[in-house]
Amino acid sequence: MPIIVNLDVMLARRKMSLTELSEKVGITMSNLSILKKGKAKAIRFSTLEAICTALECQPADILEFRAED
């Protein structure tokens, strides 16, 4: 999929663990793991808002578009 999820990069920048983010956002670890691995098919605006609030970033910092060859 050409949409890349840079959640791990943002987590590293904010020096935050996945467990911490899971607690702050209220999403299960397994769902966050699916998102981090890029296996998610879609993301709700409410989830994106919660992650952006927790990581103090913009949606573009988490999601990136890379055209397929």
Place this chain on the structure above:
Amino acid sequence: MKNRTSSSAKALVLFLRYSLIAFFACNVFFFVQFLIFHLGPALLFGERKGVYLPIVFKPTNQGVLTLPHTDYEYMFDIPSATGTFQAFGLPLKIFYIYSFGGIVYYACLFLITYLILKMLKNAQEGNFLVVKNAIRLRYIALLLIVSLLRDKLTIIASSFYLREKIELAGIEFYDFTSYTFDNWKYIFIFLFLLIIAEAFRLGAQLKEENDLTI
């Protein structure tokens, strides 16, 4: 209440699974028997056992029906019926065609049972609504259509072949009768099953998408 429903559903799935396993084992036994005592001697030694060919016929005589508590006797006739013709020592070609029909029948039966067992296993594990099950359902419908066609082709072919060759007092033999096409309505059920399989596939895809929406 919910737990009771869930446990009864689980028990039903378990019962169906073990019944199907028993059915599968019985058919494996019959198939092995067919290979050892029927097809094996023909392939190895050219020995032909009796073949059972379906035939369409009509008794020429009328019968009498007497209902209880009435003084009337009613005449009746049998417009058409199918029966089994058993013959020994038929030409090897016919024997092989008959055996091929038998193998197709067993192959369909085994595959359908296997696919249903797989579906029931998934249901037992709690993930019934998956794309794989939809594909299995589609294969089951296709195999049922194949087995129906095989049944009908066997009746038509053997009736056509035997009609002019056999004689039995009081019975007329036919190649085609209305009875030959009597069970064709089942094909609509199987086609409907194909539509259900497609709906199942779409449902499974939606569920998968919903599960992967964070």
